[in-house]
Amino acid sequence: MSISSRFAVGIHILSLIEFNKDGVSSSEYLAASVNTNPALIRKIIGMLKKAGLVEVHPGIAGTKLAKELSDITLLDVYKAVNVVGDNELFSVHENPNPKCVVGRNIQDTIIPILATAQLALEKVLGNVTIEDVVKGIDDKENLK
């Protein structure tokens, strides 16, 4: 199965807050662009807030970025929205037979390999910032 779109939605939200920095980014406003409902947006914003990426206060309309655009990487967002835990991108069958050479060693053998693969993926995400995404959106828009 694939990684939850919460991640993509998180990127969308942060980018839109930047594009709308002179306006008020309420959950309703953001939901209209993502094309979902405000409650779902608030749930994701809650995660971004817990990770220190945005500032938002109960009762006060709007969410603001809590960091510079260039200081927020996609890895920050990916971790914030909890799509994948450390070393949990791959799942490994849980109870292989300990009476078998393969069964009693397979987990210890492949888990580090899978972790390396996961880290390679995360490293790519760590090298891209929301600033890059915002620029990418701008570039695509200007080509139209």
Add this chain to the structure above:
Amino acid sequence: MSISSRFAVGIHILSLIEFNKDGVSSSEYLAASVNTNPALIRKIIGMLKKAGLVEVHPGIAGTKLAKELSDITLLDVYKAVNVVGDNELFSVHENPNPKCVVGRNIQDTIIPILATAQLALEKVLGNVTIEDVVKGIDDKENLK
């Protein structure tokens, strides 16, 4: 969510066929080591067969490797068991609002980035072979 354990089970199966190369690796035998039932093993073996990694024939007990150990990478297994399609590791929300700058450009902007991350992961898997896994299992076993 995480990537199906079919992948880990596929690695387990191929490794065990090697360790048991002088014996008969029936679905029942393999299932006992993986600790699941034979039908599930046969389903996965069917996928490995379709990918040309193993040889197995209806009515005849046992599965054999169709390639050298060093010619089967974890990426081959990963693709064989269909856990993730090309460019489908990450899911992206489907109908962002085209009336918004972000909404109409977000997909084209982030999809290539996410694909790069996925490729980095797959590259790691492509550099590890079943031979490496088998050696790893042997090493761990000899330390006990």
Add this chain to the structure above:
DNA sequence: GTTACATGTAATAATAATAGTTACAATTAG
């Protein structure tokens, strides 16, 4: 040919996560 056994595959159920939705309490500004 029939018997015994193995593979191939369909159907089903249980579980878990996602995505969407509604509802409402808590909080704040005016």
Add this chain to the structure above:
DNA sequence: CTAATTGTAACTATTATTATTACATGTAAC
């Protein structure tokens, strides 16, 4: 106080996985 917004909980629908049962199909041995 009132209106508006955030923060959450509860619930549903959907989807994929994993496990399981059942049985048709294929092969070898007698």
